[in-house]
Amino acid sequence: MNILVFAESQHGAIKKSGLEAVTYAARTASQHQGTVTCLVAGVDENVASGLGAYGAHKVLKMESHPDALGLSDALSEAIAATQARLVVLAYDALGRHLAPRLSARLGAALISGASGLPEIQGDTLRVRKSVFSGKAFATLECSTPIKILAFSPNTLAPEKKEGTAEVVSFSPATRNSRIRVIKTEEKQGEVALPDAEIVVSAGRGLKGPENWGIVEDLAHALNAATACSRPVADIGWRPHHEHVGQTGLTVRPNLYIAIGISGAIQHLAGVNQSKVIVVINKDPEAPFFKAADYGIVGDAFEVVPRITEAVKKLKAGA
Amino acid sequence: MKILVCLSKVPDTTSKISFTDNNTRFNSQGVQYILNPSDEWYALVRAIELKEAKLAESVSAVMVGGAEDDALLRKAVAIGADTLYRINAQPMDAYSVARMLADFIKTQDFQLVLTGRETIDYNGGEVPALLAEMLGWELASPVNKLDIVEGKARMESELGALTQVLEADLPLVISAAKGMADQRIPNMWGIRNSRMAVIQVVEPQPVEPLVRFVNYELPPAKGQVKMIPADQPELLVDLLHNEAKVI
Numbered sequence: 001m002n003i004l005v006f007a008e009s010q011h012g013a014i015k016k017s018g019l020e021a022v023t024y025a026a027r028t029a030s031q032h033q034g035t036v037t038c039l040v041a042g043v044d045e046n047v048a049s050g051l052g053a054y055g056a057h058k059v060l061k062m063e064s065h066p067d068a069l070g071l072s073d074a075l076s077e078a079i080a081a082t083q084a085r086l087v088v089l090a091y092d093a094l095g096r097h098l099a100p101r102l103s104a105r106l107g108a109a110l111i112s113g114a115s116g117l118p119e120i121q122g123d124t125l126r127v128r129k130s131v132f133s134g135k136a137f138a139t140l141e142c143s144t145p146i147k148i149l150a151f152s153p154n155t156l157a158p159e160k161k162e163g164t165a166e167v168v169s170f171s172p173a174t175r176n177s178r179i180r181v182i183k184t185e186e187k188q189g190e191v192a193l194p195d196a197e198i199v200v201s202a203g204r205g206l207k208g209p210e211n212w213g214i215v216e217d218l219a220h221a222l223n224a225a226t227a228c229s230r231p232v233a234d235i236g237w238r239p240h241h242e243h244v245g246q247t248g249l250t251v252r253p254n255l256y257i258a259i260g261i262s263g264a265i266q267h268l269a270g271v272n273q274s275k276v277i278v279v280i281n282k283d284p285e286a287p288f289f290k291a292a293d294y295g296i297v298g299d300a301f302e303v304v305p306r307i308t309e310a311v312k313k314l315k316a317g318a
Numbered sequence: 319m320k321i322l323v324c325l326s327k328v329p330d331t332t333s334k335i336s337f338t339d340n341n342t343r344f345n346s347q348g349v350q351y352i353l354n355p356s357d358e359w360y361a362l363v364r365a366i367e368l369k370e371a372k373l374a375e376s377v378s379a380v381m382v383g384g385a386e387d388d389a390l391l392r393k394a395v396a397i398g399a400d401t402l403y404r405i406n407a408q409p410m411d412a413y414s415v416a417r418m419l420a421d422f423i424k425t426q427d428f429q430l431v432l433t434g435r436e437t438i439d440y441n442g443g444e445v446p447a448l449l450a451e452m453l454g455w456e457l458a459s460p461v462n463k464l465d466i467v468e469g470k471a472r473m474e475s476e477l478g479a480l481t482q483v484l485e486a487d488l489p490l491v492i493s494a495a496k497g498m499a500d501q502r503i504p505n506m507w508g509i510r511n512s513r514m515a516v517i518q519v520v521e522p523q524p525v526e527p528l529v530r531f532v533n534y535e536l537p538p539a540k541g542q543v544k545m546i547p548a549d550q551p552e553l554l555v556d557l558l559h560n561e562a563k564v565i
C-alpha cells in the first residue's frame with residue numbers, strides 16, 4: 001500500500017507535528033508492507049532527505065510554499081502521482097483545511113482526530129478517536145479506495161532512526177487563496193498551545209491578570225505553553241486562544257498543571273486526555289482532584305514559586 | 319447580503335455520556351440537547367448583530383436533522399434569526415452532512431455561510447472545509463472576529479501565538495470561534511415569535527456516508543490521586559521527574 005504523508009514546515013524546519021506524521025505513516029506502513037512518500041515545502045535538500053530517519057522512503061520537495069488551498073492542490077497531485085491509497089497528516093489548524101478539502105474533492109473517507117494507529121484489513125481501515133470532548137472513544141471504519149487519516153497531534157512521539165530518503169523535486173500546479181492577509185502578528189518566544197508537551201493553566205483562583213507572573217515563570221522554567229479556564233478568557237484576563245475546555249481548545253499534553261481551576265465538567269472535557277494531570281487548589285473539595293494524578297492543597301501564590309525554583313534547580317543539575 | 323448559519327444539535331455539556339446496544343449506539347435517554355455552543359453563541363449571534371447593524375439583509379438558519387429537532391431549531395428565531403430550514407435526514411457523518419448542506423446552499427442565494435468551529439459531540443471540525451470545497455468557495459477558519467466593510471469580510475483569526483487580520487470577498491464560508499460574539503439569552507418577544515415560526519423542510523437527495531461508527535468505549539477510570547503536602551512542593555518536581563517521567 002502506498003502512503004502519502006504531509007509534513008508541515010516552519011522557518012525552514014519540519015514542525016514537530018510533521019515529524020509525528022512521518023512516524024505515524026512509517027509505523028502504519030511497516031504493518032502492511034507499504035511505501036511512505038512525504039510531501040514537503042519550504043525546506044532545503046538536507047532537511048528533506050533527513051526525513052528518511054523518521055521512516056520516509058521518498059520525499060517530494062516543493063520549491064515554493066503555497067497557502068492552504070495551494071497545498072491541497074499539491075496534495076491532490078501527489079496522491080495521483082504516487083497512487084497513494086492512504087493519506088496521513090496531522091489534524092492541526094492546517095490539517096483542518098487540507099483533510100476535508102481532499103475528502104470532498106476525491107470522495108475519500110476522512111477520519112479526523114484519530115488517537116492511535118489504524119488497523120487495516122483488506123479494504124477496510126479502522127481507527128479510534130476521542131468523541132464527546134474526551135468523555136468517550138469511538139472506533140470508526142471506512143473502506144473508500146482512497147482514505148484520509150488525520151491524527152490528533154501528540155498521538156505518538158517522533159521516532160528518529162538511521163537513514164536518508166530519496167528527494168525528488170515536485171512542481172505541482174497550485175492555486176492561491178483569494179483571501180488577503182492584511183497583517184500577521186506573532187508573539188515571540190511562546191510555546192504554541194496546540195503542540196505543547198507541557199501546559200501550565202490557571203483559573204479564576206489567581207484573582208487577576210496582574211498575578212499571572214507566577215504562571216508564566218513556571219511555564220518558562222518547564223518550556224511549557226500557558227492556558228486558562230473559560231471565565232478567565234471571558235473577562236479578558238488572558239487571550240481567547242488560551243481558553244481550554246469543551247467550548248475552547250482540546251489539549252492532550254504529557255503534563256497538564258492546573259492552578260486555581262475548580263475542575264468543572266466543561267473544563268475537564270478539554271484536558272482529561274492529558275497523560276499526567278497536576279492540580280494545585282486551596283480547596284480540598286475542588287472536583288479537579290478527582291481527575292488528577294498529583295495534587296497539592298495549598299495557596300497558589302506560595303506553592304507555585306517554590307515549584308518553579310525546584311524545576312530550575314532540576315534543569316540546572318541535569 | 320444574506321447570511322446562512324449552520325446549526326447542529328449536541329448533548330448538553332453536563333450530560334452523562336453512555337451507550338446502548340452493546341456499545342454501538344449513543345444512549346440519548348434522559349439527554350438534554352442544546353444547539354452546539356460555537357454555532358449559537360458565536361456564528362448565530364454575530365450574524366444577527368450584522369443584520370441589526372444593517373450590514374446584512376437577513377439571517378437564515380439550517381440544520382440537518384429530524385422532526386424531533388424542530389423545537390431546538392426554533393431557538394434560532396427566539397435569538398433573532400428570520401428564516402428556518404431543516405434538511406430532513408439523520409446526520410450520519412460529516413461528509414454526508416456537508417453534501418446535503420452544499421446541495422441546499424446551491425439552490426439559494428446566500429453570500430455568507432457561517433458554521434461553528436467544531437461540534438462538542440463528534441468533534442470533527444470537518445464540515446466547514448468540506449462545505450467550502452463542495453461549493454467551490456473560499457474558507458476562513460477559525461475566525462474570532464468578523465466585520466463587513468464595504469461588502470467585504472474583515473476578520474481576525476487566532477492560531478496559537480499567531481494572529482492574522484484577513485480580508486475576503488464574498489461568497490465565503492467562515493467557521494466561528496470564540497470572541498466573535500457573546501451568548502444571547504432570548505427575550506419574551508423572541509420566544510413568542512419562535513413558537514409561531516415556520517420551519518421549511520427540505521427533502522435532500524440521499525447521500526451515503528463514507529465513515530461508519532463501529533462502537534464506543536468509555537475511558538478507563540482514573541487511578542487514585544497522589545497528594546503532596548503543601549509545605550513540600552519540591553516533592554512534586556521530584557515525582558514528575560523520577561516517577562511520572564514527564565519533566
Ligand SMILES: Cc1cc2nc3c(=O)[nH]c(=O)nc-3n(C[C@H](O)[C@H](O)[C@H](O)COP(=O)(O)OP(=O)(O)OC[C@H]3O[C@@H](n4cnc5c(N)ncnc54)[C@H](O)[C@@H]3O)c2cc1C
Nearest residue numbers: 203204205229230245246247260261262264266267282300
Ligand atoms: C455550556 C458551557 C460551556 C463551558 N465551557 C467551558 C470551557 O470550555 N472551559 C472552561 O474552563 N469552562 C467552561 N465552562 C465554565 C465552567 O462551567 C466553569 O464555570 C469554569 O471552568 C470555572 O473556571 P475556574 O475554575 O477558573 O473558576 P472557579 O470555578 O471560580 O474556580 C476557581 C478555583 O480556584 C481556587 N482558588 C482560589 N484561590 C486560590 C488560591 N489562592 N490558590 C489556589 N487555588 C485557589 C478555588 O478553590 C476554585 O476551585 C462552560 C460552562 C458552560 C455552561
Ligand SMILES: Cc1cc2nc3c(=O)[nH]c(=O)nc-3n(C[C@H](O)[C@H](O)[C@H](O)COP(=O)(O)OP(=O)(O)OC[C@H]3O[C@@H](n4cnc5c(N)ncnc54)[C@H](O)[C@@H]3O)c2cc1C
Nearest residue numbers: 324326382409410411412433434436437440442443444445
Ligand atoms: C443520533 C446521532 C447519531 C449519530 N451517529 C453517527 C454515526 O453513526 N456516525 C457518524 O459519523 N456520525 C454520527 N453522528 C454525528 C453526525 O453525523 C455529525 O453531526 C456529523 O458527522 C457532523 O460532524 P461533526 O459533528 O464532527 O461536525 P463538525 O465538522 O465538528 O461541525 C462543524 C460545524 O458544522 C455545522 N454542522 C455540523 N453538523 C451539522 C448538522 N447536522 N446540521 C447543520 N450544520 C451542521 C455546525 O455549524 C458545526 O459547528 C450522529 C449524530 C447523532 C445526533
